[in-house]
Amino acid sequence: MSEAAAAPVEGAVPPARAHRWRRANFAIGASLVAAVIGLALLSFVWTPWPATELDIPHKLQPPSWSHWLGTDSLGRDIVSLLIVGSRVSIAVGLIAVGIGIAFGVALGLLAAVKRGWIEEAVMRLADFTFAFPALLSAIMLTAIYGPGLVTSIVAIGIFNVPVFARITRASALVVRSREFVTAARALGKGEWRITFEHVLPNIAAILIVQATIQFALAILAEAALSYLGLGTQPPTPSWGRMLNEAQQQLFQAPQLAVYPGLAIALTVLGLNLMGDGLRDIFDPRLSRRRTGP
Numbered sequence: 001m002s003e004a005a006a007a008p009v010e011g012a013v014p015p016a017r018a019h020r021w022r023r024a025n026f027a028i029g030a031s032l033v034a035a036v037i038g039l040a041l042l043s044f045v046w047t048p049w050p051a052t053e054l055d056i057p058h059k060l061q062p063p064s065w066s067h068w069l070g071t072d073s074l075g076r077d078i079v080s081l082l083i084v085g086s087r088v089s090i091a092v093g094l095i096a097v098g099i100g101i102a103f104g105v106a107l108g109l110l111a112a113v114k115r116g117w118i119e120e121a122v123m124r125l126a127d128f129t130f131a132f133p134a135l136l137s138a139i140m141l142t143a144i145y146g147p148g149l150v151t152s153i154v155a156i157g158i159f160n161v162p163v164f165a166r167i168t169r170a171s172a173l174v175v176r177s178r179e180f181v182t183a184a185r186a187l188g189k190g191e192w193r194i195t196f197e198h199v200l201p202n203i204a205a206i207l208i209v210q211a212t213i214q215f216a217l218a219i220l221a222e223a224a225l226s227y228l229g230l231g232t233q234p235p236t237p238s239w240g241r242m243l244n245e246a247q248q249q250l251f252q253a254p255q256l257a258v259y260p261g262l263a264i265a266l267t268v269l270g271l272n273l274m275g276d277g278l279r280d281i282f283d284p285r286l287s288r289r290r291t292g293p
Contacts (some may be wrong), residue, residue, distance in 0.1 A: 040090040104167075121268070135155075223243065
């Protein structure tokens with residue numbers, strides 16, 4: 001072997017170090033997500049103070065032993081609001097992504113199996129839905145049904161459907177062109193049996209990774225809708241509503257905006273790190289390409 005061939009590529013990350021770094025990223029992301037889920041579950045049984053309890057005489061209190069992060073403009077305990085607000089974010093993410101997976105995967109598989117006008121109709125429907133992002137859909141639904149958490153969930157879920165439909169169709173078409181699918185057809189298996197026995201298990205990893213990404217986007221969308229008054233309504237706490245209420249005391253008590261903003265940022269960061277780690281776990285070839293030869 002020549003000296004040039006044996007020399008490492010300049011700027012390349014050693015495989016062992018890159019592997020440790022990816023594992024650390026995944027561990028950090030999973031820990032952040034687990035912490036948020038833990039807070040959401042904890043909120044059902046315990047909070048330092050009742051999250052909706054008003055205490056006007058003690059409003060805008062600094063952090064203390066009694067109120068760890070202080071109180072807001074209505075005297076509510078900020079820690080309690082953050083804990084209960086995590087419940088809303090997790091619920092919106094789970095349900096909205098669940099809607100996207102349930103309908104999007106079904107439509108994507110239908111388009112991959114039934115080619116021709118059915119595939120064209122599904123894809124054009126997906127293109128049409130893409131023209132209505134979650135915010136615009138929420139505004140339209142609010143005009144009909146009024147603002148609320150259910151409106152936010154439905155709007156975000158509708159936006160997730162074409163995302164999963166496109167990814168499912170594209171991934172399914174790739175898998176259906178593989179040799180083992182051809183062998184399954186030669187054995188007399190029907191198209192739908194092949195889809196559920198061979199195609200769907202082979203694209204599950206891609207869907208899981210995409211679900212973590214959409215989960216993070218759903219949390220951001222819910223916070224934006226609540227900030228605009230289209231999502232979670234009082235007295236239910238929400239990180240987006242906390243940001244909305246904090247803007248009135250932005251110069252007097254800027255920390256009221258920092259706490260929910262930090263909660264949203266850490267949750268989204270955790271989901272993104274976890275999604276990136278899952279992508280490397282499910283696709284080792286991607287890991288090798290990143291670390292170089």
